[in-house]
Amino acid sequence: MANQKILIVDDDPDITYTMQMILESHGYQVDSAVNSTTAKSRMEQEKPDLIILDVMMDTMHEGFDFDRELKHHPEYKDIPVLMLTAVKERFGLDFKPEAGNQEWLPVEEFLDKPVKPTVLLEKVEKLLGN
Numbered sequence: 001m002a003n004q005k006i007l008i009v010d011d012d013p014d015i016t017y018t019m020q021m022i023l024e025s026h027g028y029q030v031d032s033a034v035n036s037t038t039a040k041s042r043m044e045q046e047k048p049d050l051i052i053l054d055v056m057m058d059t060m061h062e063g064f065d066f067d068r069e070l071k072h073h074p075e076y077k078d079i080p081v082l083m084l085t086a087v088k089e090r091f092g093l094d095f096k097p098e099a100g101n102q103e104w105l106p107v108e109e110f111l112d113k114p115v116k117p118t119v120l121l122e123k124v125e126k127l128l129g130n
Contacts, residue, residue, distance in 0.1 A: 004128055007048035008032040009039040009056040010126045015113065019052065019084075020112070023124065036066035039060070050081060050127055053107070055085040066108055080108040080127040084115060 006023055010016050011034045015017060022032045031048070033039035035057045042048075044080045051070070055063035109123050124130075 003029070004050070004115070004130075005029045005031065005046060005048045006050045006052060006124065007039060007042055008052045009033060009034075009036065009057070009063070010052070010054040014085045015054075019120065022120060026121060036062055036069075039066065043076060047075070050124060051079055051081045052124075053081050053083050055083065058112070082111065082123055082127060083107040084111045084113055084120075 004027075005114065006028050008016050008019055008030060010019075010032070016032045017054060023030045031042055031046070033042050037058075039051075051062045053067060055061065057063065059065075063085065067081055067083065070081065107108060108127055111119065
């Protein structure tokens with residue numbers, strides 16, 4: 001676990017900091033990006049083992065677009081994506097049933113914000129095979 005790298009892509013510094021503290025306290029190496037452009041740069045430097053991805057950043061659907069782009073990229077398509085968003089709370093839209101749809105929402109897991117630390121860790125461990 002100590003060598004497993006997680007990239008958090010979220011424009012909310014409080015959420016990012018909280019997740020980073022939780023994950024680092026369990027031995028994960030964590031990096032962060034405020035949008036998909038910054039995330040691409042980080043990924044070129046060091047390929048993460050897992051991506052935790054928000055939906056609403058620079059645009060209302062940036063996370064969806066970035067996720068689909070990742071899944072069509074030969075180098076990044078196999079990196080699991082955990083989508084963590086407040087879309088349901090903010091707009092009443094529930095995308096959980098769509099998670100895994102390879103064309104529309106090819107994420108491995110979908111969680112609503114706010115998320116309990118134990119639930120976050122459980123999903124991360126599952127996706128990383130721990």
